[in-house]
Amino acid sequence: MYGTYHKETTMAVLRNYPADLDPRVIDVIGRVADKWTMIVLDVLSEHGELRFSKLAQLASGISQKMLTQTVRQLERDGLVIRTIHPVIPPKVEYRLTDLGVSLAEALCGVWVWAAHNVDRIAASRRNYDNRSGD
């Protein structure tokens, strides 16, 4: 395929379109499969309604920019409700919708898996890196 005579690369070209994975589902997965998205959802599901700054404190290491961007996407996708209280100084609260709660539940299994297998993964990495270091 790719080589001197092959003018296109993305493997969509040689594929006979297996119709295996629905592109709309892929798109949703692309949104969900994001580190900050998963962390924000997890924090909100554990702590309930939170203000911006509190959410920032609990979502380990996130920058303001990414937090704003992440919650905006979640709001757009109907996973989070953003409530603006018109006071000075500003007060904005975030909480999961029912849809957001259902996603958080689905993601829970992944968090449990990760917590349960941290050591195994770390061991595998050490092993791999040692073999490479020959």
Add this chain to the structure above:
Amino acid sequence: MYGTYHKETTMAVLRNYPADLDPRVIDVIGRVADKWTMIVLDVLSEHGELRFSKLAQLASGISQKMLTQTVRQLERDGLVIRTIHPVIPPKVEYRLTDLGVSLAEALCGVWVWAAHNVDRIAASRRNYDNRSGD
């Protein structure tokens, strides 16, 4: 925090370290929460052992570069086994380890959720975008 007098941004600074989320677990989540990782794991769990090119065909839209990179990471983390058959032309096969299978099972719930809620999310986005377009 951030402002004229604030010299640092990443919110780790103002945080009193809630010790809520284990950084090692966060790291694992950071690896798993990746579009191509999730797709490759899904394809391998559905089709069993696959060659590089077949995997590329089934993983909708992935580039060679990202496929190579993704399977290398999965191999390093002990989720995938990479078997090189020393023949010409080259033949390399990939399959999930038991650990990889267990992760694919945990991710299955997310795929089901995504497939089940595609329409709801699309509707929410249309709604959000229309309100913005005032």
Add this chain to the structure above:
DNA sequence: GTGCCTACTTCCCAACGGTAACCGGCAATT
């Protein structure tokens, strides 16, 4: 010698994410 096969690697460029600074609007302090 030229073409071909597969699984990569490399180059270039566009998009993403982090860092840190700036903003708005009002109230309390100096």
Add this chain to the structure above:
DNA sequence: AATTGCCGGTTACCGTTGGGAAGTAGGCAC
């Protein structure tokens, strides 16, 4: 009156990541 502080954001800059396309290895078929 001017400065400081509060909170939830933008904005500018810049290094890293990811995509597209072409190049590579190395042996076999023509």
